[in-house]
Amino acid sequence: MNAILPKKQLNRARKTLTSIIRFSLLAALAYQLLYPLLYMLSMALRRPEEAMDPSVIWIPKTLTLSNFTDALRVMDFWDALQNSLIIGIGCGLLDVLSCAFVAYGFARFKFRFSGTLFMLVILTLVVPVQTIILPLYADMKYFDAFGIMKLTSLVTGGPDSISLVGSFWAFFLPSMFGMGLRSGLYIFIFRQFFKGMPNELEDAAYMDGCGPFKTFFTVMLPNAKNAIITVFLFSFVWHWNEFYMSNLLLGNLKKNFAIALSSLRVDLQSVVNVQTISDPLVVVTRIQAGALLTILPLFVLYLVTQRYFTDSIEHGAIK
Amino acid sequence: MIRKLRALPYTKKKELYGFLFVLPWILGFILFFGKPLLTSLVFSFQNMEMTPEGLRGVFIGWDNFEYALFKDPAFIREATNSFVNMLYGVPLILVYSLFVAVLLKNKFRGRGFMRAVSFLPVIIASGVLMQILKEDVFSQGMRGGAESVYLFTGAGINGILQELGLGAQLIEIFNNVISRIFDLTWRSGVQVLLFLAGLHAIPGYLYEASSIEGARPWEQFWKITLPMLTPMMMLNIVYTIIDTFTDYGNSVILMIYNTAFSQVRFGYSSALAWLYCLLIAVFLGAVYMLLKKRIVYMQD
Numbered sequence: 055m056n057a058i059l060p061k062k063q064l065n066r067a068r069k070t071l072t073s074i075i076r077f078s079l080l081a082a083l084a085y086q087l088l089y090p091l092l093y094m095l096s097m098a099l100r101r102p103e104e105a106m107d108p109s110v111i112w113i114p115k116t117l118t119l120s121n122f123t124d125a126l127r128v129m130d131f132w133d134a135l136q137n138s139l140i141i142g143i144g145c146g147l148l149d150v151l152s153c154a155f156v157a158y159g160f161a162r163f164k165f166r167f168s169g170t171l172f173m174l175v176i177l178t179l180v181v182p183v184q185t186i187i188l189p190l191y192a193d194m195k196y197f198d199a200f201g202i203m204k205l206t207s208l209v210t211g212g213p214d215s216i217s218l219v220g221s222f223w224a225f226f227l228p229s230m231f232g233m234g235l236r237s238g239l240y241i242f243i244f245r246q247f248f249k250g251m252p253n254e255l256e257d258a259a260y261m262d263g264c265g266p267f268k269t270f271f272t273v274m275l276p277n278a279k280n281a282i283i284t285v286f287l288f289s290f291v292w293h294w295n296e297f298y299m300s301n302l303l304l305g306n307l308k309k310n311f312a313i314a315l316s317s318l319r320v321d322l323q324s325v326v327n328v329q330t331i332s333d334p335l336v337v338v339t340r341i342q343a344g345a346l347l348t349i350l351p352l353f354v355l356y357l358v359t360q361r362y363f364t365d366s367i368e369h370g371a372i373k
Numbered sequence: 374m375i376r377k378l379r380a381l382p383y384t385k386k387k388e389l390y391g392f393l394f395v396l397p398w399i400l401g402f403i404l405f406f407g408k409p410l411l412t413s414l415v416f417s418f419q420n421m422e423m424t425p426e427g428l429r430g431v432f433i434g435w436d437n438f439e440y441a442l443f444k445d446p447a448f449i450r451e452a453t454n455s456f457v458n459m460l461y462g463v464p465l466i467l468v469y470s471l472f473v474a475v476l477l478k479n480k481f482r483g484r485g486f487m488r489a490v491s492f493l494p495v496i497i498a499s500g501v502l503m504q505i506l507k508e509d510v511f512s513q514g515m516r517g518g519a520e521s522v523y524l525f526t527g528a529g530i531n532g533i534l535q536e537l538g539l540g541a542q543l544i545e546i547f548n549n550v551i552s553r554i555f556d557l558t559w560r561s562g563v564q565v566l567l568f569l570a571g572l573h574a575i576p577g578y579l580y581e582a583s584s585i586e587g588a589r590p591w592e593q594f595w596k597i598t599l600p601m602l603t604p605m606m607m608l609n610i611v612y613t614i615i616d617t618f619t620d621y622g623n624s625v626i627l628m629i630y631n632t633a634f635s636q637v638r639f640g641y642s643s644a645l646a647w648l649y650c651l652l653i654a655v656f657l658g659a660v661y662m663l664l665k666k667r668i669v670y671m672q673d
Contacts, residue, residue: 076476080483083473084490086558091493156398163391171395178406180653182619184629185646188639189412190405199404231401239612241398266390291496298621315502349497356496360489 098122098343102336121343128321129314129344135351138294138310141225146290148229149240150282156232157244158270162256172245179238183298191302194218220307225293225300235292235299240285247281248274283362287355294352311348318344413643421639430640437644448645451624452652459617462557465550466613467606470561474568475598494562560616564609571605572598600669607664611657618653625649 092112097105098121100114125131160172183190196215198204207214218224228234232241251274259269275282297312304310314321322337356363381389417437419430441448477488579597588596619626629649633642 073481076481080476080487083558084487086555087490087493152397152401156395159391159394163387163394165388165391165395168391168395171399174402175398178402180615180619180657181406181410181650182626182629182646182653184619184626184633185643185650186406186409186413187630188416188633188643189409192412193405193409228401228405230397231404232398233401233405266387266394270394288495295497295502345502348502352496356489356492360492363492364485364488 094342094346097339098346100339102333102339105335105339121339122347124322125318125340125344125347128340129311129318129347130309131347134309134311134314137304137308138312138351140222141300141310142290142293144222145225145229145234145293146286148226149232149234149237149289150286152230152232153237153240153285154244154275154278154282155270157241158248158274160241161245161248175238175241178233179236187302191219194224194303219303220305222308224303229289235289235296240289243285244278244281247278251277280362283359287359287363290355291352315344315348414647416640416643417647418644419640423637433640437641438648440641441645441648447628448625448648451628452649455618455623455625456652456656459614461546461550461553462560462617463610463613465553465557466561466564467609469557470564470609471568471602471606473561473565474572475594477565477569478572491565492562494559495566496562563616564613567605567609567612568602571602575601603668607661607668610660610664614657614660615653618649 096112096114099117099119100110100121101116101118104110104114104116160168160175195217197218198215203216204214218227225234229237255273255277256269259273264272294310295312297316300310300312301316304313306313318341319337322340378386378389416430418432418434420433420436421430423429473491477484477491575598579601580593583593583597617623621627625645629642629646632638632645
């Protein structure tokens with residue numbers, strides 16, 4: 055074969071073959087990943103009677119938006135959006151700040167127990183939340199940082215603890231101290247990033263008379279743009295989708311999307327049009343519409359930041 | 374005091390600054406992790422009861438642990454299940470995500486689109502949404518939707534495998550893998566991302582040098598790409614194990630949660646959580662020890 059075909063032709067044939075194989079593989083992959091989204095969209099646009107109609111595969115016979123309007127109302131969409139945004143953006147920013155700060159300490163300074171402490175950072179990722187959930191809940195319910203509240207209450211006679219349950223602070227406070235949802239991972243990412251930055255950058259700042267803190271805020275942090283975007287996006291998305299902690303700490307006092315979506319099935323059966331919906335077909339289509347509404351804001355955010363996101367990968371923000 | 378600080382030698386000063394940088398985390402660790410963790414350890418040796426005055430605990434020694442290990446039929450079974458699941462899952466996720474990352478690294482038309490699609494799981498695959506997706510897509514598969522994820526299962530493929538002379542056990546493993554494809558692709562988002570970052574971090578001159586020496590892409594993959602990716606491999610293995618074990622859909626996690634909040638057996642739930650936690654830690658430690666020597670670090 056090699057002898058008969060000229061080398062150029064062989065090369066071209068090989069190239070076409072690889073691109074055909076690659077294309078079919080990627081097409082299969084894209085189908086696998088887009089399938090649930092398309093399914094949601096297709097279901098959400100259907101009239102309930104068509105939900106289980108075998109003659110409708112993808113495109114509904116009659117399009118309807120009533121699923122969306124119902125889901126909007128039952129989920130308290132705007133309320134949930136507001137709560138989810140506050141938690142997502144607030145925790146995202148706090149995570150970026152605190153984790154970058156702490157990670158810089160781990161990346162550029164050697165001090166006693168720094169290795170051990172970093173092992174503990176990894177430990178916080180390994181221990182499932184469920185292990186500490188009950189004491190943590192108690193701590194949040196009767197929050198009293200290091201007994202400071204108790205001390206002040208002795209002097210002023212105020213309450214000796216405050217309840218963070220039902221307040222956004224239950225999420226903001228841990229994030230502020232680098233102990234929020236998966237904060238360990240962010241510290242890890244930032245540490246790798248700072249380790250990869252050239253030493254000259256710092257030395258120059260020191261020569262100009264900056265202290266370590268000033269160096270961090272004026273030189274290192276502004277240069278960490280890609281890592282910041284990656285961490286912010288991770289934090290935002292994971293807080294957005296997080297159900298377990300928010301169900302426990304916010305409960306029904308402040309509904310975010312995760313809570314609203316999880317209770318959508320029950321809520322639908324009780325409130326729509328004053329009468330209850332017990333028809334499973336109606337519930338199914340409404341739930342798909344609700345799920346789609348929930349990820350819509352994430353989708354918009356992703357489309358906007360996508361460029362930076364891939365950029366940060368190509369330039370090795372996470373190494 | 375301040376003068377004393379000023380007079381510190383440079384290295385000591387740097388140590389102090391490093392400590393100051395990490396200090397917020399230490400405070401947070403004690404407040405939001407250390408203290409609850411210790412409390413839960415105390416709980417696990419107690420029989421907790423809800424009383425009108427709040428939670429009351431009575432010390433009962435190792436009883437909770439003994440019960441979990443030797444008497445409770447569910448715990449050992451669920452833990453083994455989730456362990457076996459992990460043994461299937463981790464290698465598959467790793468191979469799959471490495472494969473996708475390599476595919477996505479090269480330039481081709483539509484790469485941007487494909488990248489955007491393959492990061493989708495990072496964005497939406499968690500929590501309630503995933504639950505809903507699973508329920509409905511699976512139920513759709515059951516009523517025989519033409520293009521469901523069950524495309525490969527059923528008599529057809531089993532027949533072929535039997536013709537090939539595979540044993541029943543192998544076929545079962547194969548089926549197991551196939552039925553998880555949907556789940557696996559949706560759990561590999563972060564891993565693909567990390568591998569892609571790792572691939573881009575490999576300096577291009579290594580490939581140039583080797584291709585001048587006559588290395589084929591196939592050889593380059595085994596001799597350059599794979600060794601250079603070992604640190605990322607490590608991170609991914611650790612992340613995947615943690616993710617699989619602590620996933621909210623995990624049956625042990627559900628059991629721990631239900632024991633605490635539905636059955637109101639807080640002490641027993643804490644004991645379960647601690648046992649499970651120890652299992653993860655031991656397993657992770659073993660994996661780490663096993664892989665540590667095989668990691669290649671770039672010397673520059």
